[in-house]
């Protein structure tokens with residue numbers, strides 16, 4: 001599975017209130033949430049993101065609340081993958097459950113710049129910065145989680161298994 | 168793994184719920200769930216996902232709990248619609264525990280109070296502060312809506328066994344110091360990812376002296392250090408709390424003496440004084456006497472962290488016969504109807520109202536910038552809640568400071584953040600009541 005997109009770079013400890021402020025959680029429509037993604041941090045984000053863009057961050061991305069609205073909003077706004085030094089635990093789980101690929105790489109997090117074009121190979125964990133012509137490696141996503149992502153998240157994965165009759 | 172390898176309390180509970188004799192950190196387990204929780208923000212997504220899986224019935228109608236506590240009593244039409252989704256699902260699934268307004272309180276205070284989570288159990292909730300129940304000696308952790316859907320459908324969820332981080336507290340607890348100050352101090356020390364993916368095990372003689380309220384506060388904020396769960400071994404205090412509430416048998420687990428810890432830290436609590444977390448991150452913690460004069464517009468006493476009866480009692484002790492500073496807004500939010508009722512009986516409301524406070528029905532309300540006290544641009548609030556991220560309580564240019572109820576009450580009188588001693592002059596006896604048995 002390969003992904004290519006432009007980089008949006010963020011710092012450390014980006015919390016779920018920054019990703020999607022709680023004031024918008026009185027509903028859970030993905031398109032509506034997408035309009036407010038990263039609003040307090042970067043008001044222009046939701047208008048300027050192009051489908052396929054990649055989010056890059058430092059440590060502990062997605063700390064704070066368990067709201068799945070956070071990865072949902074990022075996915076709905078068009079983000080195809082998130083690369084960070086580390087992720088907060090619940091965000092990591094939620095992202096993969098929704099079929100949003102998350103990769104951990106300190107080197108990539110430090111070296112890649114805002115606006116770079118980057119290609120990611122989810123199977124091998126290879127991250128290639130096309131702008132800087134530099135290559136990095138993240139720990140590949142475990143096989144069973146790759147299956148989740150391929151199926152489009154845990155729910156579709158469970159449903160598929162169910163339809164096959166081997167849940 | 169060695170046959171008789173020692174285990175931590177967290178490892179023992181997970182092993183028992185995965186049908187294994189022993190487990191070690193890093194192992195992936197399919198774990199049986201004793202209780203699954205959702206609220207008015209997270210359950211609507213989970214219910215949608217539950218239907219998408221094609222599931223017909225929840226795994227156990229007594230073990231799926233829905234608590235509409237965040238934007239309730241419904242603050243607007245959209246919130247009302249969310250609550251309706253919960254209500255209808257609860258009815259269709261004949262759930263035993265759906266808490267309608269009047270019975271509804273903040274989930275993490277409500278569930279222990281009703282005896283819905285017990286020592287030795289595994290509880291998951293689509294809310295990050297589900298880690299609160301670790302104070303009972305249970306394994307409990309927050310998950311997202313999709314995980315909740317899977318848990319509701321199957322009664323199981325996969326988990327990686329976390330490494331454990333042992334935090335030992337010893338020494339004499341100072342005046343006005345509660346569980347809130349200990350956990351703020353700890354987060355200030357280890358950072359917001361200081362226990363990432365780990366189990367924080369709180370222990371030591373000082374923890375044994377803490378009331379259940381203070382223990383819940385500590386376990387509640389384990390997530391603020393990135394932990395998967397926080398946990399405290401049950402003792403007499405735990406059992407006194409649990410016994411009258413439990414309606415099913417439960418099991419007490421304890422860590423083996425030689426159990427393995429990825430990390431350990433010791434804190435001499437006699438060196439810990441009332442703490443404050445400054446904006447915009449819970450680890451930005453200072454001693455309250457070292458922050459200078461920070462004037463505030465609003466004080467909030469409540470939330471799943473500090474909306475317990477003990478918290479209201481200590482606030483009342485300080486507010487008794489006093490008035491809040493002019494132009495400061497004091498909002499008090501008892502966490503559950505039972506706490507509300509008891510506070511009323513004890514005459515605490517009389518004290519609060521005379522001081523100039525407003526008393527809200529049980530709700531998360533302003534804790535997440537929902538309603539009942541949202542902040543305007545440039546405003547500063549001191550709150551007994553657990554998070555002070557940018558925009559958490561309202562405008563992105565507002566500021567949230569975190570403290571114990573004692574510091575919050577004293578500051579409401581002064582108008583700026585202060586040590587309770589500034590209100591309760593020296594020589595005050597019984598100032599150690601908060602959080603101490």
Ligand code: SF4
Nearest residue numbers: 296470471531534535
């Ligand atoms: S009181 Fe605040 S932290 Fe606790 S459950 Fe409600 S919103 Fe979350």
